[in-house]
Amino acid sequence: xxxFFSSDIEGxxxxxxxxxxxxxxxxxxxxxxxEISVIDGCGTLYSCRITSDSPKGVEAMVLEETPDWGGHPxxxxxxxxxxxxxxxxxxFVEKACEIGLDEVxxxxxxxxxxxxxxxARVEKILVSAAKQSxxxxxxxxxxxxxxxxxxGGMADGSGVGSVGGMAGGSGAGGSKAGGDGTGGPxxxxxxxxxxxxxxxxxxxxxxxxxxxSDVVVLIGPEGDFSKAEAELAIQNGFIxxxxxxxxxxxxxxxxxAVAAVYFRYMV
Amino acid sequence: xxxFFSSDIEGxxxxxxxxxxxxxxxxxxxxxxxEISVIDGCGTLYSCRITSDSPKGVEAMVLEETPDWGGHPxxxxxxxxxxxxxxxxxxFVEKACEIGLDEVxxxxxxxxxxxxxxxARVEKILVSAAKQSxxxxxxxxxxxxxxxxxxGGMADGSGVGSVGGMAGGSGAGGSKAGGDGTGGPxxxxxxxxxxxxxxxxxxxxxxxxxxxSDVVVLIGPEGDFSKAEAELAIQNGFIxxxxxxxxxxxxxxxxxAVAAVYFRYMV
Numbered sequence: 001x002x003x004f005f006s007s008d009i010e011g012x013x014x015x016x017x018x019x020x021x022x023x024x025x026x027x028x029x030x031x032x033x034x035e036i037s038v039i040d041g042c043g044t045l046y047s048c049r050i051t052s053d054s055p056k057g058v059e060a061m062v063l064e065e066t067p068d069w070g071g072h073p074x075x076x077x078x079x080x081x082x083x084x085x086x087x088x089x090x091x092f093v094e095k096a097c098e099i100g101l102d103e104v105x106x107x108x109x110x111x112x113x114x115x116x117x118x119x120a121r122v123e124k125i126l127v128s129a130a131k132q133s134x135x136x137x138x139x140x141x142x143x144x145x146x147x148x149x150x151x152g153g154m155a156d157g158s159g160v161g162s163v164g165g166m167a168g169g170s171g172a173g174g175s176k177a178g179g180d181g182t183g184g185p186x187x188x189x190x191x192x193x194x195x196x197x198x199x200x201x202x203x204x205x206x207x208x209x210x211x212x213s214d215v216v217v218l219i220g221p222e223g224d225f226s227k228a229e230a231e232l233a234i235q236n237g238f239i240x241x242x243x244x245x246x247x248x249x250x251x252x253x254x255x256x257a258v259a260a261v262y263f264r265y266m267v
Numbered sequence: 268x269x270x271f272f273s274s275d276i277e278g279x280x281x282x283x284x285x286x287x288x289x290x291x292x293x294x295x296x297x298x299x300x301x302e303i304s305v306i307d308g309c310g311t312l313y314s315c316r317i318t319s320d321s322p323k324g325v326e327a328m329v330l331e332e333t334p335d336w337g338g339h340p341x342x343x344x345x346x347x348x349x350x351x352x353x354x355x356x357x358x359f360v361e362k363a364c365e366i367g368l369d370e371v372x373x374x375x376x377x378x379x380x381x382x383x384x385x386x387a388r389v390e391k392i393l394v395s396a397a398k399q400s401x402x403x404x405x406x407x408x409x410x411x412x413x414x415x416x417x418x419g420g421m422a423d424g425s426g427v428g429s430v431g432g433m434a435g436g437s438g439a440g441g442s443k444a445g446g447d448g449t450g451g452p453x454x455x456x457x458x459x460x461x462x463x464x465x466x467x468x469x470x471x472x473x474x475x476x477x478x479x480s481d482v483v484v485l486i487g488p489e490g491d492f493s494k495a496e497a498e499l500a501i502q503n504g505f506i507x508x509x510x511x512x513x514x515x516x517x518x519x520x521x522x523x524a525v526a527a528v529y530f531r532y533m534v
Contacts, residue, residue, distance in 0.1 A: 072512065095519050246529070252365045259526035260530060
């Protein structure tokens, strides 16, 4: 199934941008009158008929809408420190989107070696991954913030930067009972060191005991979170978890957490 | 923790090959008398003291052995069709090793576009991944066979090509009660099409109902298994499973299955 992406669908009219139009007309040789399938990145699939086949700007008439197309029964926000090697982060977001992700926040930790992050490139990868895995919703990518800012932003239950951009499709962030009893999402932080005062719990067990469907997971950089970051997270309602006995790279830990959430809600 | 790999440890003496010796002496500047940590790829960690620091062939005396080091409480054999793009397969084996894998069989399906496979390159990636994730055992890589040959080889419960090479560490293949009641491993096949005669079951449910710890999972190529391959697998005791509602690429499906097994045995 060939999918197009458009952020310009309104009043029964869908416009493709230059890249998508070129692909539609030059590569796939679609012409006026052909039916195409378009996602809006917010969860809806549109069946459209092409009314103008310009390779610079295809226009199409909406025939049918299918909301919450390719959605999943939870809402997952992954806050993951950028990896030293960009490819590894890009690989993570692609795979996480295939499995089921709603929002990704690059967060910069005190021990992070990489402190720059290209949001636009990751957005492109996510659009491709959503199209490839037949999902109407494209995960939101937030601008990078420090780990401490992220934790502070989550403390009021509103999330960080989760307005604007392409909205995550399914679930209703913030509207369900969270793990910390405040009505926000279940907030988890995975780190590797042991702290006898706050023992880390198994992620499977914590997810299994949670009855809501709105989850945030914070994953540290290669050098792990600092003790101060972990403490701040715990003070702000994050539950410290571990991902089992295997020693995982940052991006593998992040994807393993995505899989844990996916399996938690698998029926 | 810096680890070396050696397949030549005998009688209290450990020899590193040329690559590992160069890395040890030229890059890390180890000298005679230094202590190093070496894995044998079969599950054991050796603490050794260097007795000869030649950059072409380091020799070291074994001080201490730690068997089943970095092992996991199951035995997992993934039979996965090569992906069109090699990188994607290599990424899968690296991540699967980090999470916990014992054996990988590249299998060629009737719908496979890629029919060649470089075993040696994948072996190298697995040695690196095992060292990086602090595991004593390096997963075994078998020579490619067709999907039908693989199924035939699994029918007698002995596995295909699981002799020779670097033996997987933990678990005892074939010695536990399997899912098909024959005493072999639990054999699963994941495909995408629906066959009303044999409905696919949820992998989480099938793993949850299995009391052994020896699992084989067969994952098809981009074009899926043929109906004939799926039927042959089922006739030979494979249970048809699905990986949930998400549409996953071959390598993502394979890694998701590895995560499902990992979480099944997480305590």
